Amino acid sequence: MPPPPAGRVLFAGDLVDTEATEALGRRLAGLLRAGDLLVLTGPLGAGKTTLTRGLGAGLQVRGQVASPTFVLARTHPTASGVPLVHVDAYRLGGADELDDLDLDYEGSVVVVEWGAGLLDGVAESWLDVVIERPTGAGGGLGDDGSDPEGLPGPDGLVDPDTLADTDPDDVADEPRRLTITAHGPRWEGVRLTTG
Secondary structure, rough: OOOOOOEEEEEEEOOOOHHHHHHHHHHHHHHOOOOOOEEOOOOOOOHHHHHHHHHHHHOOOEEEOOOOOOEEEEEEEEEOOOOOEEEEOOOOHHHHHHHHOOOOOOOOOEEEEEEOOOOOOOOOOOEEEEEEEEOOOHHHHHHOOOOOOOOOOOOOOOHHHHHHOOOOOOOOOOOHHHHHHHOOHHHHOOOOOOO
């Protein structure tokens, strides 16, 4: 299969903290409509859920946007009636399992974390969002080898006491580099205004 087209960079820049990441999400939300697909890529703690929280604020979702890590997908009703569907594909074994979620791509704004390579052919147009964070940002493993943010340790187990109020994407408030690449006719001529 040939690689996807290169696309057009809609945004590339450094974000100084989580507030700036959420603000970018709010601005980006102003461009979104039913049928839009965003594929978020970045290491644990990069800011994928933080950006999605900003999208949710911009779309005026009802309720809190939290990482769908353990439920795989959350649908958030919005003021406009076009739901925000937030998917975490980290634990999925492939495109077939993502397809089994039976997502409404045409009637929703769909955001898929860890979706790179799983969404080929799903949409003619989409946004690739790549978030990079400095090496070593975001804490690390605790003294016992467990992850203080509630992520699985080396043994694959998660300490349930760390899951209560943690979001694996909210690890550290450090600068990130974010690039949004637009693919397909939906995004031709669309511009993301600067802050």
